[in-house]
Amino acid sequence: MDSRVIAELVLHLGRITSGDGLVGGLTPGQWAILRYLASANRFSRTPSAFAAFHGTTRGTASQAIKSLVAQGYLKQTRSRTDGRSVRLDITNKARAIIAKDPLEALVQAADALPPGVRGHFSNGLQRLLGHVASATNKPLFGTCNTCRHLKGDGCCKEGLPTYICGFLSESLAEEELDELCINFAPDKPLSPRTPSVGRA
Template identity: 80%
Template structure:
């Protein structure tokens, strides 16, 4: 298939999934904010990280975030280490709202794909995102397990956490491994987890 056609299909898919107007009282932009903070790890729940992820200005990102803080969807906490920065977390109200996310229709469409096709599609999209991030100079967000900074194999050693971020020198818990991170660096294959770890 022609690469231009693929690009147009990706854009069209995203446009249909996000919709044009209000859904449950939120704009497509506000839904994007909630989705990001639902998936971002504790190091990436800041207005600047959201702006980088969505390729928008900090001013535009701040306005969208402020409206959701005012409506009680996001909780804002001052950083203990840097009084100028804030961390944003989802309120229970936002978690309940995400159950009605219009993106669920797209998730169901992805779920209808055969498992092998789904894996190939996911890998292809991730490679496209990485290439686009490199070409445009934007940070390549990703998750811990295929990050060059990821350390650990899930086995507990005396005095050490089973997983850690080598970039920030911070321990990680298993639940954080699938969350988005602004400090992501490409270049590491996904390591195998010990039997039973991460199984659902």
Template identity: 60%
Template sequence: MDSRAIAELVLQLGRMASAEAHGEGLTPVQWAGLRYFGRANRFSRTPSAFAAFHGTTRGTASQTIKNLEARGYLARMRSESDRRSVHLVLTEKAKAILENDLFETLVRAVDTLPLGGRSQFANALQRVLGQVALERGIPTFGNCASCTHLEGDDCSRERQQSYACGFSSEPLLLEELDGICINFVQGKPLPERGSLIGTAPQ
């Protein structure tokens, strides 16, 4: 299969996923905002990070966020580590509608792929994403599992692996490693899902 045909398939998937997103009276960009704030880690729940992720201006991102706040889907919270910064979080109302998000059809389709090939597929997509972002001068998002800034050691008590972010110099909880991050830098291939738990990062 040639490169153009693969690129067109990726584009078609993206179009299908966003064109369907009109339920609950929300626009595709508002749905994108809800999905983003549902997946972003605590370093990335800001209007500017959402603007970078969605490839839009800060003004457009702020407008989307204001609208979602006004409709009760997003709320502002002070950061525990830095009381001056404010993070956006999903409300219970937002979590409830995300359970019926049509994007889940895409997730279910990915679920049908053979387990053994998923890492390879994810790594190929991540690599393409990184190349496009580099050419266009925009940040790539990813999670801790394949980030160059992830640090870990085997020295914690009760044989629990401990992790830290080398970029922010902050410890990371195991459940935080899955969140998407604006500070991500691709450093290693994506491991099979769940393989970080109880194993040392490479």
């Protein structure tokens, strides 16, 4: 298949999944924020991290975030170390509406693919994401499980945490290893044959 056709199909899939109207009373941009914050780790749940992930400006992201805070979908917590920054967390109200996420149609379509096809398709999309992020000088988000900063092997050693983020020197819980992180670095150099791990 022609490469331009593949690019157009990816863009079209994103457009029809996002929709052009309100779903559950939220805009596509607001849905993107809730999805991101529901899957991001505690170091990455900030307005600037979302703006970097979504490829938008900090000002645009802040306006949409303010609206979600006002509607009770997000909670803001001031950083104890830096009073200028805030951490964002989704509320129970947000968790309830995520069940109506318009992305669910795409999730079901992906789930209908045969397991082998799903694996190859995922690797292909991850590879595309990695190359586009590199070409456009955008950060590549990914999870701890495939990040070179992850330290630890899951074995408990006396007085030491099971897992550690080597970039931030912070301990990690096992359930955090599958969450998105802005500090992600692929465990192997990016190459045409080596897929990076990131989500969009």
